[in-house]
Amino acid sequence: MNKGRKVKPRYIKDIRDLSHLIRQEFDLPKAWFPIVELVEKLAANEAIEFMILAENEMPHDYGLTFPRKNLIQIREDVYEDAVSKGGFGRFTMAHELGHLFLHRNEPAFARNQSVTKHQTIEDSEWQANKFAQELLVDVRHLDPYSTPELMAKKFGITGQAAQVTFNALKREGILR
16 A cells, blocks of 8 residues: 655665665765764755754654755654664654655655555655665675664664565565
8 A cells, every 4th residue: 555645656776776876975885874964964064954843843744855945854852763873763864865865856745645546666655765774774784694683783773674674675585
């Protein structure tokens, strides 16, 4: 079932290549991806606008991205989790950055907007989740025998995100 809006189709390889390009452009070769630092650096350099909003200002969303405005909004508790190296906050920030990079020619995105029937590769939320997964879990830093537990620790993601990533990479044949 689709969770997001219909957008230009993007395959896993396209999203993975983009995540590798971002790591290369910002000289971030290590396994651990500094998502908070990157978003803050982009904001400091005025490449993006980044806002941290109180929970009462954003009660129904953890983050929102407005690609045409180059704007990412993150709820304060989610930002604090990411700063504390929490997997949920880190993934959410990477997810919103994914919307910014992937959906520049699309209108505002939020999980609570209406959806239409479309293929998975055309789903804005699937694409942003896949981008977050690829950016935070660089397959070039994986051992073929990695476990979800090791992935969660090494890449700073939740156990649930690690399990989803593990299953996806097994289906692709990257993990055994």
